[in-house]
Amino acid sequence: MSRIEVSDDTVSYRANSLHELQTIFRKYRSVEGVGGWLFRGQADHSWPLVPKVGRSEYDSRGGSDWAMFSIWRDKATAYERLPNNELECLAIAQHHGLATRLLDWSNNPLVAAYFACKELPKMDASIYLFFPRNVIEEERFNYKDVNEVVQYIPRGLAARIVRQSGRFTYHPNPREPVEFGEIGEPFIGQRLKKITVPCSAKEEIIDELNLYNINEEGVFC
Structure with a gap:
């Protein structure tokens, strides 16, 4: 099998404006027939890249996350019709605030920039770019069989998911x-990039994103 180069060896950047961000984003576009980069903005550059259920503030809640999900699913069926597969139900549970093993990303880098800059004006932010090696299918999902971080592309389960790509x-x-390192075969390149955005640039970036309708109304309504 021939190997496919999807990334260079650079893993960290610093951007002081939306123009600088766009210059970086242009380097990491989708690869036809292979997949593409995911983008995530975090308002505090020191936050770890983990899903909600893996964060320290959820350690003391007791019980496993899958047990909590099972309880949520049993109760939720009284209020709405849920999909038949676990992965879509997990996405809906996350949408309603349950701590799960899913981490939100977007395939629109400007949406990630918005989330990085819209809060914590005194903290430097991070925008992560991630190239997952595999995509998981809802019908074949069994959490016991998954042994690496994989991408899940949801259907239009909620308007907010659609608006945020x-x-x-x-x-x-x-x-x-998620750690820095090689993507792994059949791909060549680093799988994770981190762009640091200084707090001094946040307000201007938010103002410029508004010109593209990347704002509270465009992302959440």
């Missing part, structure tokens, strides 16, 4: 952050 990654070990 939403994607997910599923994390079998939710307390382990």
Whole structure:
């Protein structure tokens, strides 16, 4: 099998404006027939790249996350008709605030820039770019069989997911952050990039994103 180069060896950038961000984003476009990069903005550059259930504030809630999901699913069926597969139900549960092993991403880098810059004006932000090696299918999903971070491309389960060009990654070990490193065969290149955005640039970036309708109304309504 021939190998496909999808990335260079650069893993970190710094951007002080939307123009600088766009210059970086242009380097990491979708690869036809292979897949593409996912983008995630975090308002505090020190936050680990883990799903909600893997964060320290959820350690003391007791019970496993899958047990909590099972309880949520049993109760939710009284209020709405749920999909037949676990992965879509997990996405809906996350949409309603349950801590799960899914981590939100977008395939629109400007949406990631918005989430990086819209809060915590005194903290530097991060925008992560991630190239997952595999995509998981809802019908074949069994959490016991997943042993690496994989991409999940949801259907239009909620308007907000559609507006945010939403994607997910599923994390079998939710307390382990996504790490820098090679994507792995059949791909060549680094799988994770981090762009640091200084707090001094946040307000101007938000103002410029508004020109593209990347704002509260465009992303959430």
